[in-house]
Amino acid sequence: MFDEIDAHAREAYPEECCGLLIATGEKKVVDCVRMKNEYPGPKQDRYHIDPLELYRADRAASQRGLVVAGIYHSHPDYPATLSRFDMDHAFPWYSYFVVSVGSGGTKDRRSWTPNEKRTGAAEEPIEVVEG
Amino acid sequence: MTTATLSTEPIGSIPRPPETLRAVDRHKYPIMNPCSQGTITFSKVRRADTKDSEESV
Numbered sequence A: 001m002f003d004e005i006d007a008h009a010r011e012a013y014p015e016e017c018c019g020l021l022i023a024t025g026e027k028k029v030v031d032c033v034r035m036k037n038e039y040p041g042p043k044q045d046r047y048h049i050d051p052l053e054l055y056r057a058d059r060a061a062s063q064r065g066l067v068v069a070g071i072y073h074s075h076p077d078y079p080a081t082l083s084r085f086d087m088d089h090a091f092p093w094y095s096y097f098v099v100s101v102g103s104g105g106t107k108d109r110r111s112w113t114p115n116e117k118r119t120g121a122a123e124e125p126i127e128v129v130e131g
Numbered sequence B: 001m002t003t004a005t006l007s008t009e010p011i012g013s014i015p016r017p018p019e020t021l022r023a024v025d026r027h028k029y030p031i032m033n034p035c036s037q038g039t040i041t042f043s044k045v046r047r048a049d050t051k052d053s054e055e056s057v
Helices: A002-012 A051-063 A084-088 B017-028 B048-056
Strands: A018-023 A028-035 A067-076 A095-102 A105-114 A121-124 A126-129 B040-043
Touching: A002 A028, A002 A067, A002 A095, A002 A105, A018 A051, A028 A051, A028 A067, A051 A067, A105 A126
Parallel strands: A028 B040, A067 A095, A126 B040
Antiparallel strands: A018 A028, A018 A067, A095 A105, A105 A121
8 A cells, every 4th residue: 555655745746646545434444545635835835625626536435434534645855744835734533644755765754634623633553454 | 463573692602613523523533632642553354355246246
């Protein structure tokens, strides 16, 4: 899974990539879906997902008995933390998986859950399991 | 004869979209409630292959 997200981040570099984390109800990510970065301005430090595409992906996940558990995006030449812009546009029920990427590849990966008021986010541990 | 009068009072409050979404998704994704902080787990095996094979049927 990480390989797919890393590849997406490298392909999009120096722009941000974005996509969805598809998971079981236990928040076990079993698939990831690439989304197009629709941000109308410079994409080096911004991303935007078309709400309709998000809705379609959500429906597709539901049909597979899965859920959209979170959103991943890359931070080119920037740490894998949530920016103020990320926080202002975050939904507290999603996990936000951020990949720090440079010209040499992925540097770091972290996952965050914003609080209700979008004033902060808690880092959540990442585990990788077989199967 | 009855005269109908149009009321200027709002029929009901319409929640702003973010609140509506939040309410819906809380119901749909109870495990995503930020009160229940936990671990996010990644499977090494993508289930996309299964999906592709299902789509090809």
